[in-house]
Amino acid sequence: RLQAETRGELTSLVEEMISNQKVVKAFGYEKEAQARFEEINARLQKHGLSATFFSSTTNPATRFVNGLVFTSAGIAGALLAISGRISVGQLSAVLSYANQYTKPFNEISGVVTELQGAFASAARVFEIIDQEPETPDAPGAVELTEADGSVSFRDVDFSYSPDVELIKNLDLTVRPGQRIAIVGPTGSGKTTLMNLLMRFYDVDAGEITVSGHPIKEVKRDSLRSMFGMVLQDTWLKSGTIRENIAYGRPDATFEEIVEVAKAAHAHGFIMRLSQGYDTPVSEEGENISQGEKQLLSIARVMLTLPPMLILDEATSSIDTRTEIRIQKAFEKMMEGRTSFIVAHRLSTIREADLILVMNKGKIVEQGTHDELLKKGGFYADLYNSQFER
Ligand SMILES: Nc1ncnc2c1ncn2[C@@H]1O[C@H](COP(=O)(O)OP(=O)(O)O)[C@@H](O)[C@H]1O
Ligand SMILES: [Mg+2]
Incomplete structure (x- = not known):
C-alpha cells in the first residue's frame, strides 16, 4: 500500500x-x-x-x-x-x-x-x-431568469482559510447600470470580491444579493449566466476559434461571430491564421498569444451580452494601442449594464460611477475620482504613484 x-x-x-x-x-x-x-x-x-x-x-x-x-x-x-x-x-x-x-x-x-x-x-x-466540488444548490433555489443589475453586499465576511482573515464586514450597494471600478494593490481582495459575487466561494457571514435575490437562494448556473466575465487568465477550450467565440451561444450565426470578433479587434489576427475562423485552438493555446486569447474571450462575452459584466484585469495582456481601440467596444457593451472592472489604467477608472479602493480585504474608500482625489487619502496616493496614465 x-x-x-x-x-x-x-x-x-x-x-x-x-x-x-x-x-x-x-x-x-x-x-x-x-x-x-x-x-x-x-x-x-x-x-x-x-x-x-x-x-x-x-x-x-x-x-x-x-x-x-x-x-x-x-x-x-x-x-x-x-x-x-x-x-x-x-x-x-x-x-x-x-x-x-x-x-x-x-x-x-x-x-x-x-x-x-x-x-x-x-x-x-x-x-x-x-471531494465535494461545491455545496449543492439550496432545496428551494430559484432560477434567475433576468437581473436588473442591482447588487448588494451586507456585512460580508470571507476568508479562504480560517486562520487568514481576508474580507471583514464588507458593505456595498450597486445600482442597476452602474460602472464600478475596483482598484487596490495586488492581493487586496479584488478578485476575491468577484469570486464571491459569482459564488465560486460562499461567504462565511453576511449576505450578497443580486437583483434583490440572496445569491444563496438562486441556482448557481442561472446566477453565473447573468454575468459576462473576462479574466486575466483567459481560458479557451479545445476546438476552433469559431467554437470558442460561440461558447456561450452555440447557435450564433457566422456573421454574428465575425461581427463581435471585429468589435473586439480579434478579426485581424484571426484572418492571419492559416485556417481563419476554423483554426483549431489547442488545449494549451500555443498558437495564440496571451493578448489574442484575451481578445477572443472579450469577443465571447460580447456575443452573449449578459446583464452584468465582470472585467478582472481583462486588458492586462493587451498593448495600450489595441486597448484604446477595444475601449470603444467596451463602452458600447457596458451601456445599461452593471459592470465591475478591476483596472489599472486611469482612463477606465476615471469614467466609473463608483470607485472602490481596496486594501487588505477592506473597501477603504469609495466615491468618484474627483471626490477621492479631493479627500487626499489612499486613492490619491495610489493615483500619484501607480496608475498608468
Ligand atoms: N484560492 C485561494 N486560496 C487561498 N488564498 C487565496 C486564494 N485566492 C487568493 N487568495 C489570497 O487572498 C488574498 C486576496 O487575493 P485576490 O483577491 O486574488 O487579490 P487581488 O485580485 O486584489 O490581487 C491574497 O492574499 C491571496 O493570496
Ligand atoms: Mg486579481
Whole structure:
C-alpha cells in the first residue's frame, strides 16, 4: 500500500512538472524538481524493496508447505501400498490430484497481492470522487431568469482559510447600470470580491444579493449566466476559434461571430491564421498569444451580452494601442449594464460611477475620482504613484 501511495506521489510530481514545464524552466526550478523526484524515488525504492521482499517470501513459503504436504502424502501412500492396502495405481492417482490441488493456492496468493494494489489505487480514486466540488444548490433555489443589475453586499465576511482573515464586514450597494471600478494593490481582495459575487466561494457571514435575490437562494448556473466575465487568465477550450467565440451561444450565426470578433479587434489576427475562423485552438493555446486569447474571450462575452459584466484585469495582456481601440467596444457593451472592472489604467477608472479602493480585504474608500482625489487619502496616493496614465 505504501508502495502504491508513493508511486502516486511520484506520478503527480512528474505530471505537475511536465504540464508546467515553462514555468519550471522560467523560474529555474529544475534542480528542486530533480531533488524532489530523487527523494520520492528513494522512498519508492525502499517501500518497493520491502513489498517485493515480502511478496517473494510468501511464494516460496507456500511452495515449501506444499512440498512438505506432498512428501508426507507420498510417504504415507507408499507405506499403505507396501502393506497392500492400496494399489500403486491408486497411489499415483492420489499424488497427481494432490499436486493439482495445491495450484489454486499458489494462484490465490498471487491474486491477493494484486488485490492489495487495486485497493490502494481505488482508495486514491475514491478520494478524488468524494471531494465535494461545491455545496449543492439550496432545496428551494430559484432560477434567475433576468437581473436588473442591482447588487448588494451586507456585512460580508470571507476568508479562504480560517486562520487568514481576508474580507471583514464588507458593505456595498450597486445600482442597476452602474460602472464600478475596483482598484487596490495586488492581493487586496479584488478578485476575491468577484469570486464571491459569482459564488465560486460562499461567504462565511453576511449576505450578497443580486437583483434583490440572496445569491444563496438562486441556482448557481442561472446566477453565473447573468454575468459576462473576462479574466486575466483567459481560458479557451479545445476546438476552433469559431467554437470558442460561440461558447456561450452555440447557435450564433457566422456573421454574428465575425461581427463581435471585429468589435473586439480579434478579426485581424484571426484572418492571419492559416485556417481563419476554423483554426483549431489547442488545449494549451500555443498558437495564440496571451493578448489574442484575451481578445477572443472579450469577443465571447460580447456575443452573449449578459446583464452584468465582470472585467478582472481583462486588458492586462493587451498593448495600450489595441486597448484604446477595444475601449470603444467596451463602452458600447457596458451601456445599461452593471459592470465591475478591476483596472489599472486611469482612463477606465476615471469614467466609473463608483470607485472602490481596496486594501487588505477592506473597501477603504469609495466615491468618484474627483471626490477621492479631493479627500487626499489612499486613492490619491495610489493615483500619484501607480496608475498608468
Ligand atoms: N484560492 C485561494 N486560496 C487561498 N488564498 C487565496 C486564494 N485566492 C487568493 N487568495 C489570497 O487572498 C488574498 C486576496 O487575493 P485576490 O483577491 O486574488 O487579490 P487581488 O485580485 O486584489 O490581487 C491574497 O492574499 C491571496 O493570496
Ligand atoms: Mg486579481
